[in-house]
Amino acid sequence: MRDLSATASAVLNSPPVRHETDLLGSLAIDNSHYYGIHTQRAIDNFPITHKTVGTYPDFVNALAVLKQAAATVNSRLGLITPGTAQAIIAACERIRGGELHEQFAVGTIQGGAGTSTNMNANEVIANAALEHLGEPKGHYSVVDPHNDVNCSQSTNDVYPSAIKIALLLMLDELSSAIQYVGDAFAVKETEFADVLKLGRTQLQDAVPMTLGQEFGTYATMMREDIKVLDAARDLLKELNIGGTAIGTGINTPPAYAQAMIDEINRITGLGVQGAGNLVEATQDVGGFVQLSGVLKRIAVKTSKICNDLRLLSSGPRSGLGEINLPPVQAGSSIMPGKVNPVIPEMVNQVAFEIIGHDVTISLAAESGQLQLNAFEPIIAHTLFEEIRHLARALRVLADRCVLGITANVDHLREQVWNSVSIVTALSPVLGYHTATRVAQDALAQGRSIPDIVREEQLMSDAQLEIALQPEHLIHPWIPVSATDDANK
Numbered sequence: 272m273r274d275l276s277a278t279a280s281a282v283l284n285s286p287p288v289r290h291e292t293d294l295l296g297s298l299a300i301d302n303s304h305y306y307g308i309h310t311q312r313a314i315d316n317f318p319i320t321h322k323t324v325g326t327y328p329d330f331v332n333a334l335a336v337l338k339q340a341a342a343t344v345n346s347r348l349g350l351i352t353p354g355t356a357q358a359i360i361a362a363c364e365r366i367r368g369g370e371l372h373e374q375f376a377v378g379t380i381q382g383g384a385g386t387s388t389n390m391n392a393n394e395v396i397a398n399a400a401l402e403h404l405g406e407p408k409g410h411y412s413v414v415d416p417h418n419d420v421n422c423s424q425s426t427n428d429v430y431p432s433a434i435k436i437a438l439l440l441m442l443d444e445l446s447s448a449i450q451y452v453g454d455a456f457a458v459k460e461t462e463f464a465d466v467l468k469l470g471r472t473q474l475q476d477a478v479p480m481t482l483g484q485e486f487g488t489y490a491t492m493m494r495e496d497i498k499v500l501d502a503a504r505d506l507l508k509e510l511n512i513g514g515t516a517i518g519t520g521i522n523t524p525p526a527y528a529q530a531m532i533d534e535i536n537r538i539t540g541l542g543v544q545g546a547g548n549l550v551e552a553t554q555d556v557g558g559f560v561q562l563s564g565v566l567k568r569i570a571v572k573t574s575k576i577c578n579d580l581r582l583l584s585s586g587p588r589s590g591l592g593e594i595n596l597p598p599v600q601a602g603s604s605i606m607p608g609k610v611n612p613v614i615p616e617m618v619n620q621v622a623f624e625i626i627g628h629d630v631t632i633s634l635a636a637e638s639g640q641l642q643l644n645a646f647e648p649i650i651a652h653t654l655f656e657e658i659r660h661l662a663r664a665l666r667v668l669a670d671r672c673v674l675g676i677t678a679n680v681d682h683l684r685e686q687v688w689n690s691v692s693i694v695t696a697l698s699p700v701l702g703y704h705t706a707t708r709v710a711q712d713a714l715a716q717g718r719s720i721p722d723i724v725r726e727e728q729l730m731s732d733a734q735l736e737i738a739l740q741p742e743h744l745i746h747p748w749i750p751v752s753a754t755d756d757a758n759k
Contacts, residue, residue, distance in 0.1 A: 322652065362395075496569045
């Protein structure tokens with residue numbers, strides 16, 4: 272716990288600004304800020320997006336985890352003093368507890384391969400450590416952002432490792448959201464288990480099924496992606512921490528890299544591993560590309576489901592009108608009473624965004640050169656946004672759409688019995704060619720299949736009744752009296 276009396280004294284005696292220097296010169300820094308000159312230059316250089324590093328709590332916490340682990344290991348190896356290490360650890364624990372996130376003020380889209388983000392973390396942690404010791408901000412002779420907080424590190428191993436740790440933390444929420452919407456579809460699978468309807472292929476009448484089977488399909492489509500996401504997650508557990516600049520481990524003791532992995536796992540329980548080849552791991556962003564592809568897969572499949580929901584609910588009187596989506600807002604400023612499928616439309620748009628982001632990540636990954644990929648900031652920004660938006664969209668889809676869906680049962684049943692496609696269930700008895708002719712006659716005459724079959728005495732009433740039982744229409748079954756087409 273930090274010394275609150277010392278902290279209060281330091282605050283009361285602090286000037287309104289402090290002056291910090293770097294290789295470019297000096298800057299006046301508002302003394303209320305925990306960040307310093309490197310962060311301030313980045314704020315000035317990269318006013319591109321309103322999304323700062325602090326926008327993503329898991330990313331901030333991941334940076335703090337790495338800096339805390341480094342302080343512990345560096346102290347153990349005799350590279351920094353125990354007192355300095357304890358102050359840094361206290362600062363990191365304060366950050367991981369939710370404090371000072373607003374001080375991570377650098378925009379996520381930045382040049383420099385993440386150096387601005389790493390220095391932002393170094394400066395905030397250094398000044399929080401100084402505050403813990405009762406020292407004024409900027410008194411870097413006591414705790415230095417470079418020599419102490421960044422000891423044995425480079426942006427090039429800290430930044431990608433922090434991205435991976437953040438993604439591992441964020442993916443827990445996404446997995447939970449996928450399971451949540453899958454469960455919502457499963458609720459409807461049970462509710463609609465006995466609701467007979469007509470299936471469709473290529474937007475044309477196919478064979479009967481139940482609405483429960485249709486929604487059960489959506490439940491399975493969502494849930495199976497949890498396993499695919501878990502496989503992508505495993506690739507993120509390989510860290511290049513300890514590789515420093517290009518993966519050779521320059522400026523680190525031999526025991527440092529493995530000690531860092533052990534300490535990170537002690538703090539987080541994530542089960543991360545050190546890369547077998549740190550030079551390769553420092554330049555390779557294949558794990559990010561793989562994750563992006565999985566996110567695109569989830570987005571594409573979810574968007575397809577939302578297209579189905581919009582189509583099945585179309586009308587309500589001049590479309591398919593098979594299901595009703597819960598009305599959540601008025602749909603038109605000019606057409607009274609109109610209600611639109613706004614929730615599925617929103618999810619569609621999130622999917623479009625993710626599909627586009629996958630292209631961005633692919634280009635960023637391909638554009639890396641030699642021992643480092645300079646474009647990891649846009650990869651991080653994009654993946655963080657994808658995961659956040661997708662997780663939120665899935666929960667909204669479940670809560671404000673799926674769970675409130677109702678079925679137009681009578682309309683669905685009428686569609687089944689008026690469809691010529693049920694002749695498919697009779698073709699094992701009638702034969703394909705006779706069944707085709709019956710279907711054509713039904714269409715031409717505007718009559719039902721059973722009427723024509725009875726009129727032409729192609730099957731007995733008993734045969735017809737058995738063949739058209741709902742359980743025989745929607746499950747594997749073939750009449751015992753089936754004959755081949757040549758005998759018809």
